[in-house]
Amino acid sequence: MSYFSPDYFTARSRWRAAASRLGCRLESHEIDAASPINDPLTIDIAIFGNPLAHKAMVISSGLHGVEGLFGSAVQLALLAQHLVADKFPSDVAVVMIHTLNPFGCAWYRRWNEDNIDLNRNFLVGDEVYQGAPSAYPLLDSFLNPQSPPNRLEPFLLKSLGLITKYGMSTLKNTLPVGQYDFPQGLFFGGNSQSQTQIILTAHLRRWLGLSQQVFHLDLHSGLGKWGTYKLFSKLTSDSPRCQLLDEYFDSDKILTIDADAAVYQPIGSFEKWCQVSFPDLTYDFLLAEFGTYSMLRVLKALRAENRAHWWGNPADKSYQEAKQELLEVFVPKSQQWRDLVLEQGIDLCLAGINMLC
Numbered sequence: 283m284s285y286f287s288p289d290y291f292t293a294r295s296r297w298r299a300a301a302s303r304l305g306c307r308l309e310s311h312e313i314d315a316a317s318p319i320n321d322p323l324t325i326d327i328a329i330f331g332n333p334l335a336h337k338a339m340v341i342s343s344g345l346h347g348v349e350g351l352f353g354s355a356v357q358l359a360l361l362a363q364h365l366v367a368d369k370f371p372s373d374v375a376v377v378m379i380h381t382l383n384p385f386g387c388a389w390y391r392r393w394n395e396d397n398i399d400l401n402r403n404f405l406v407g408d409e410v411y412q413g414a415p416s417a418y419p420l421l422d423s424f425l426n427p428q429s430p431p432n433r434l435e436p437f438l439l440k441s442l443g444l445i446t447k448y449g450m451s452t453l454k455n456t457l458p459v460g461q462y463d464f465p466q467g468l469f470f471g472g473n474s475q476s477q478t479q480i481i482l483t484a485h486l487r488r489w490l491g492l493s494q495q496v497f498h499l500d501l502h503s504g505l506g507k508w509g510t511y512k513l514f515s516k517l518t519s520d521s522p523r524c525q526l527l528d529e530y531f532d533s534d535k536i537l538t539i540d541a542d543a544a545v546y547q548p549i550g551s552f553e554k555w556c557q558v559s560f561p562d563l564t565y566d567f568l569l570a571e572f573g574t575y576s577m578l579r580v581l582k583a584l585r586a587e588n589r590a591h592w593w594g595n596p597a598d599k600s601y602q603e604a605k606q607e608l609l610e611v612f613v614p615k616s617q618q619w620r621d622l623v624l625e626q627g628i629d630l631c632l633a634g635i636n637m638l639c
C-alpha cells in the first residue's frame with residue numbers, strides 16, 4: 283500500500299483515520315477559502331503521547347500547499363507503522379500538523395488562498411509587508427505573464443536569455459527571497475498575516491502543552507537533488523544547538539547561516555517566527571527539503587501554474603496540464619523517488635524523537 287495520496291481530501295481522511303486509530307488527540311481548524319469540493323479546507327493537528335510530556339516533536343508539512351502530499355505520506359507512515367502507544371517514551375509528545383496550507387494542497391498550488399508563499403509571511407519584530415529584491419521588477423513580465431500558459435512558448439530559451447542578461451546569481455538571489463509588492467506574482471509574501479499564521483498564533487502554544495524543549499521538523503520538497511535531502515537551519519555551525527543537531531542528524535546535510543555561507547537569508551520564515559514566539563522554550567527547528575527535478579523545470583512549472591490560476595480556464599487542457607506538472611515537480615510519481623523520500627523522511631522524524639529522549 284502506498285502512503286502517498288493523489289489529492290488533499292484523500293490524504294486528510296487517511297491521515298485522520300490513522301491518527302484516531304492510534305488514539306491521538308485530534309483538532310481541525312477551518313480555513314476561509316474556496317474548496318474544490320463541498321467540504322471545507324482545514325489545518326489538522328494530531329497529538330500523540332503523554333499530554334503532560336515536557337518535550338515535543340513537531341512534524342509539520344504542506345506549508346507550500348502541494349508539497350503537503352509528500353509530508354502527508356511521511357506522517358501517515360509514522361502513524362500507521364512507527365508510533366506505538368505502549369512503547370513510546372513517556373516524556374515526549376508528537377504534534378503533527380497535517381497541512382499548513384490546505385488551499386494550496388487542494389488546488390495543486392505552492393501558494394495559499396491569498397497567493398502567499400507562507401514561508402515568507404511570518405514576519406517578526408518591526409519587519410513590514412513591503413518591498414521586493416531590486417531585480418524582481420525587471421523579471422516580473424517574464425515571471426508573471428498576464429495570459430494562460432502556453433506549451434509552445436520557448437521557456438528554456440527565454441530563461442537562458444535572462445540568465446545571460448542578469449546572471450545566475452541574480453536569479454538565485456531574487457526568486458526565492460520573496461517579495462511583497464506583486465500580489466499576483468510568484469514568491470509573494472503577503473500584505474498581512476495569513477490565516478495559517480493567525481491559527482498558529484492562537485493555538486501552537488497549547489498544542490505544545492507543558493513542553494520546555496521542542497524539536498520541529500518542517501517537511502518540504504522541490505529543491506535539490508533527486509531523492510535526497512538537505513536540512514536548513516537558522517543556526518551558525520559553531521552554535522551549541524547546532525553541534526547537538528550534528529550528533530543526531532547527518533551533519534553534511536545541515537546547511538547553516540554562517541557568515542561565509544552564500545545563502546541569502548529572507549524574512550518571513552516559519553522557523554524564525556517559531557523561535558521568536560517561544561523565547562522561553564528551547565526550540566530547535568530544521569526545514570527538510572527533498573529534491574526532485576532541476577530548478578528550471580520547477581520554476582517553469584510554478585510559472586505556468588500561476589498563469590493558469592490567474593488567467594486560465596479550469597476546463598482547458600493547458601490549465602489541467604499546468605496543475606499536473608506542478609504536482610509532478612513537487613511530488614513525483616516515480617516509485618523510486620517515493621520510496622527514497624519516505625524512508626529518509628521517517629528516519630528524520632525518528633532521529634528527532636531520539637534526540638528529545
Ligand SMILES: [Zn+2]
Pocket residue numbers: 345346349501502503
Ligand atoms: Zn516548500
